[in-house]
Amino acid sequence: MHKHDIGIVPLTIHLGEKSWKDFYDIDPDEYCSLLRRSTDFPTTSQPSPQDFIDAFAPFAAQGEPVLCVNLSSRLSGTFQSALLAKDHFPGARIEVVDSLQGSMGLGLIILLCAEKAAQGTSFESTAALAGDLARKVETYFSVDSLDYLQRGGRIGKARAFLGTLMKIKPLLHLVEGEVRPVEKIRTTGRLLDRFVELVGKGADEHSQILLSAADMGNDSVMTELVERFLKIPGLSLVYRGKIGGVIASHVGPGGLGLSFLKMTGKQVMPFIE
Amino acid sequence: MAILYCGAKRFKQVILAGADWVVSNRSHLNKINVFPVPDGDTGSNMSMTLIAAVREIEALQEVSLETTVKAAAWGSLMGARGNSGIILAQILAGMAEGVEGRERLFAADIVSAFSCAVRKAYKAILHPAEGTILTVVRETSETAERVVKNEQDLAILLDEMLKAAWSSVERTPLLLPRLKEAGVVDAGGLGFFYFLEGMVRLIRGDMKADGVIDDEDTPNGATVEPVEHHWNYRYCTEFILKGSRIPEDAMKENLGRMGDSIVLVGDTRLARVHIHTGQPDEVLRYASSLGQVSSIKVDDMLVQHTSHFTDPKDIKTTSVVAVVLGDGLKEIFYNAGSELVVDGGPTRNPSTSDIVSAIETVTSPNVIILPNHKNVYPAAIQAAGMTPKEVTVLKTSSAPEGLSALFAYMDDAPFEKNVGTMEGAWKGVKSGEVAQASRDVTAKGIEVKTGDSIGIYGGEIRCSSASVEETVMDLAASMLDPRNEIITLFYGDSIGKQDAETLQSAVQERFKDKTVELYYGGQPYAQYIISIE
Numbered sequence: 001m002h003k004h005d006i007g008i009v010p011l012t013i014h015l016g017e018k019s020w021k022d023f024y025d026i027d028p029d030e031y032c033s034l035l036r037r038s039t040d041f042p043t044t045s046q047p048s049p050q051d052f053i054d055a056f057a058p059f060a061a062q063g064e065p066v067l068c069v070n071l072s073s074r075l076s077g078t079f080q081s082a083l084l085a086k087d088h089f090p091g092a093r094i095e096v097v098d099s100l101q102g103s104m105g106l107g108l109i110i111l112l113c114a115e116k117a118a119q120g121t122s123f124e125s126t127a128a129l130a131g132d133l134a135r136k137v138e139t140y141f142s143v144d145s146l147d148y149l150q151r152g153g154r155i156g157k158a159r160a161f162l163g164t165l166m167k168i169k170p171l172l173h174l175v176e177g178e179v180r181p182v183e184k185i186r187t188t189g190r191l192l193d194r195f196v197e198l199v200g201k202g203a204d205e206h207s208q209i210l211l212s213a214a215d216m217g218n219d220s221v222m223t224e225l226v227e228r229f230l231k232i233p234g235l236s237l238v239y240r241g242k243i244g245g246v247i248a249s250h251v252g253p254g255g256l257g258l259s260f261l262k263m264t265g266k267q268v269m270p271f272i273e
Numbered sequence: 274m275a276i277l278y279c280g281a282k283r284f285k286q287v288i289l290a291g292a293d294w295v296v297s298n299r300s301h302l303n304k305i306n307v308f309p310v311p312d313g314d315t316g317s318n319m320s321m322t323l324i325a326a327v328r329e330i331e332a333l334q335e336v337s338l339e340t341t342v343k344a345a346a347w348g349s350l351m352g353a354r355g356n357s358g359i360i361l362a363q364i365l366a367g368m369a370e371g372v373e374g375r376e377r378l379f380a381a382d383i384v385s386a387f388s389c390a391v392r393k394a395y396k397a398i399l400h401p402a403e404g405t406i407l408t409v410v411r412e413t414s415e416t417a418e419r420v421v422k423n424e425q426d427l428a429i430l431l432d433e434m435l436k437a438a439w440s441s442v443e444r445t446p447l448l449l450p451r452l453k454e455a456g457v458v459d460a461g462g463l464g465f466f467y468f469l470e471g472m473v474r475l476i477r478g479d480m481k482a483d484g485v486i487d488d489e490d491t492p493n494g495a496t497v498e499p500v501e502h503h504w505n506y507r508y509c510t511e512f513i514l515k516g517s518r519i520p521e522d523a524m525k526e527n528l529g530r531m532g533d534s535i536v537l538v539g540d541t542r543l544a545r546v547h548i549h550t551g552q553p554d555e556v557l558r559y560a561s562s563l564g565q566v567s568s569i570k571v572d573d574m575l576v577q578h579t580s581h582f583t584d585p586k587d588i589k590t591t592s593v594v595a596v597v598l599g600d601g602l603k604e605i606f607y608n609a610g611s612e613l614v615v616d617g618g619p620t621r622n623p624s625t626s627d628i629v630s631a632i633e634t635v636t637s638p639n640v641i642i643l644p645n646h647k648n649v650y651p652a653a654i655q656a657a658g659m660t661p662k663e664v665t666v667l668k669t670s671s672a673p674e675g676l677s678a679l680f681a682y683m684d685d686a687p688f689e690k691n692v693g694t695m696e697g698a699w700k701g702v703k704s705g706e707v708a709q710a711s712r713d714v715t716a717k718g719i720e721v722k723t724g725d726s727i728g729i730y731g732g733e734i735r736c737s738s739a740s741v742e743e744t745v746m747d748l749a750a751s752m753l754d755p756r757n758e759i760i761t762l763f764y765g766d767s768i769g770k771q772d773a774e775t776l777q778s779a780v781q782e783r784f785k786d787k788t789v790e791l792y793y794g795g796q797p798y799a800q801y802i803i804s805i806e
Binding site: 160162163164165166167168181182183184185186187188189190 | 790
C-alpha cells in the first residue's frame with residue numbers, strides 16, 4: 001500500500017456496542033475470533049461523502065489526479081458516496097470506478113492499476129484499465145453457511161440456496177458485482193477440487209493467471225488450496241491474506257475467497273510482486 | 274362487414290391472436306406482478322397457460338368447433354399456472370360447456386360462456402378478492418350482457434368488452450389498496466385485457482401479418498419498489514390430483530386450514546390445485562390420501578418475489594427429473610432442485626411412459642434424468658428416445674448418488690454445463706443400504722437369517738446382524754476411508770425418529786472425526802441408506 005501511494009477510505013464495522021474502522025482499527029484474525037465468540041450479529045456502514053471529500057481534498061488542491069476504486073455498488077453504497085464527493089471538486093481529475101468486486105478482487109485491481117501507474121502509464125489509461133479489470137477479474141468464494149450473507153442482505157441470487165434441507169457449503173461467485181450461486185457443496189474435498197478446476201480451467205503454457213486468495217479463519221485449508229494452485233501452469237500468487245473485516249462481516253467465519261485474472265498470449269502482464 | 278358467428282377456424286385464430294399478444298406482453302406483466310399474490314410471474318404463467326391451449330388446438334386431428342374449443346379448454350386446464358392462468362382456463366372451460374354438437378358460436382353464446390366462466394372462476398377461488406383479474410372478467414362479462422341485447426356483431430361486441438376490460442383494469446388500484454401503494458394495476462387483469470386486445474387487433478387487421486410472436490417488447494410500465502411482507506404462506510404449491518371421487522368441498526375446507534389463495538378446478542376425477550402454504554409437504558401428504566398426485570410444482574415465493582427486482586428474465590435452461598421412493602427423499606430431491614420426482618426405486622420401477630410424461634411435463638426443453646437405481650436406468654434411456662426434448666440420463670444408481678449430482682445443478686447454467694458438473698459430482702459419493710432379509714441365505718461366509726438386517730455395499734452383502742444398529746455401524750465402518758468427511762443416514766419408513774437419532778449419536782461417537790448427519794428418507798425398501806462422501 002505504501003509502496004504505491006494507495007490511500008484507504010475505510011468502512012466501519014459494528015459488533016454489539018463496538019465499532020471499528022476496517023483496516024485501521026482491527027486485525028482480521030482478531031476480528032474473526034471475536035465474531036466466532038460473539039452472540040451479536042455484525043453490521044457495516046459505508047464511508048460518508050465527507051470521508052471521501054477529506055480524502056480527495058489534498059490531491060485536488062495540488063492538481064494531482066485521483067483514481068478511486070470502490071467496492072461493488074451492488075454490495076455497498078461506498079461507490080455512491082465517492083461519486084457524490086467527486087462532484088464537490090468540479091475542476092479536479094478524479095475518476096471513481098465501480099470495481100464490481102469485494103475484498104481480494106478489489107485488491108487485485110488496485111494492485112495492478114498501481115503497478116501500471118508506477119510504470120508510467122497515463123492517468124486516463126490507468127482509470128480505463130480499472131474499469132476493464134472490474135469486468136475481467138473473476139471471483140469465487142465459499143461460506144460455511146449462508147446466515148451472514150442473508151442477515152446482511154448481500155445474498156443476491158444465492159437466495160436460491162436458502163432452505164436447503166441438507167447441510168451444504170455453498171460455492172458462490174460475483175457476477176456483475178452481485179452474489180450468485182455456483183453449486184451446493186457438501187464436502188471440503190469437493191469444494192477444493194472445484195476451486196482448483198475453476199482457477200485452472202483453460203490454463204496452459206501461453207496463459208498467465210494472477211491470483212489473489214484470502215480466507216476468514218480457515219488458514220490451514222487455504223494453505224492446502226494454495227499449494228494445489230501453485231501447480232497450475234502460468235499461475236502467479238499475487239496476494240495471500242485475510243478477508244478484511246467488512247467483507248468478513250458478510251460472509252462469516254470459515255469463508256474462502258479467490259479472485260483471479262486470466263490472460264492469454266499478448267495480453268500477459270509483467271509479474272507483479 | 275359484420276361478423277355474426279364464430280366457427281372452428283375463427284375460434285382458433287382469435288385464441289392464437291390473444292395468446293400471442295399476452296406472450297408479447299409477458300415481461301411487462303411479470304414486472305408489475307407484485308400484488309396481490311406474487312406467486313411466480315403472472316405474465317409467464319398466463320403465457321404458458323395459453324401456449325398449452327394453443328398446443329392442444331394445433332395437435333388436433335379432427336377439427337370441428339367442438340373439438341377445437343374443448344382442446345383449448347383441456348390444454349389450458351392441464352397447462353394452467355398460477356391464479357390468473359387458472360382463471361383463463363375457466364373462461365375456455367366455460368366456452369367448452371355450451372359447445373357440444375355446435376358448429377357455430379353466436380354473440381349470445383359467447384356472452385353466456387363468459388357469464389358461466391365468471392361463476393366458475395369465483396367458485397374456483399376460495400377467497401375471491403376484488404381488484405384482481407376476477408373483477409376485470411366479471412365487469413367485462415356484465416358489459417357484454419348489456420351490449421348483446423342490441424348488438425349481434427362479434428367485432429363490436431368484442432370492442433365493447435375490450436373498453437370495459439380497460440376501464441376495469443384502471444380501477445383495480447382503487448379496489449385493492451396494495452396495488453395503489455405499489456403504483457401498479459393488477460397484472461392478471463391487465464393480462465386478460467391483453468388477451469382480448471390480441472383478438473381485437475386481429476379483427477381490426479393491425480395484427481402482424483405473419484403472426485410471429487414478438488418476445489422483445491419494451492415495457493414502459495410503472496416501476497415498483499419491493500415492499501416487506503410477512504410470509505407465513507411462502508410456498509406456492511400446485512399439483513394435479515387424479516382420483517375416483519375427489520371431495521371438492523371437503524378438500525377446499527381442509528386446504529383452507531393449511532394456506533390461502535386456494536384454487537381448485539376440475540371435476541371429481543381430475544383436479545388442478547393451487548395453494549399458498551407454509552407446509553407444502555403437509556398439503557401434498559393430504560392430497561396423496563385422496564388420490565394420485567402428479568405435476569407437482571412448489572415455488573418459494575420469497576425467492577421469486579425478490580428475484581423480480583434482480584433479473585426478470587430468468588429462464589430455466591435445464592430441468593431435472595429424479596426417480597426416487599420415499600416421501601422424505603422425495604422432499605429432499607424437490608428441495609435440492611429437481612423439478613419433478615417420479616415414484617420409483619428397487620421395489621417399484623416406473624414405466625417408460627411415466628418417465629416420458631415427466632419429461633414432457635417439466636418446463637425446459639433440456640432434461641436431465643436421475644434414475645437412482647440400476648433397474649430404472651433402462652426405462653429412462655428408452656424414455657429419452659421417445660421425446661423430442663434433449664434428454665441426458667445420468668447413471669446414478671442410488672438416492673445419495675442422485676442427490677450429489679443434483680447439488681451440482683444450477684437452473685440458470687447452460688444445459689451442457691449442467692450435464693458436465695452433475696456428471697462430475699456424483700462419483701465421489703459411496704452409498705450402501707441396510708435392509709431386512711426376507712429369507713435365510715449364506716453369502717461369502719456371512720450367514721443371514723430371515724428378519725436379520727443385512728448391510729449391502731458395492732452389490733455385495735458386507736455384514737449381517739439381528740440388530741439394525743449394529744449392521745449400520747459395521748457397514749459404515751466397511752465403507753469408510755480416511756479421506757471421507759461426512760456420513761449421512763437416511764432412515765426408512767419402518768424406523769422411528771427417536772431410534773434413528775439414538776443411532777446417529779452412536780455412529781458419531783464411534784467415528785469422531787467425521788460429521789454424521791441424519792435425515793428422514795421414508796423409503797420402504799431399506800431401513801437405512803448410508804451415504805459416505
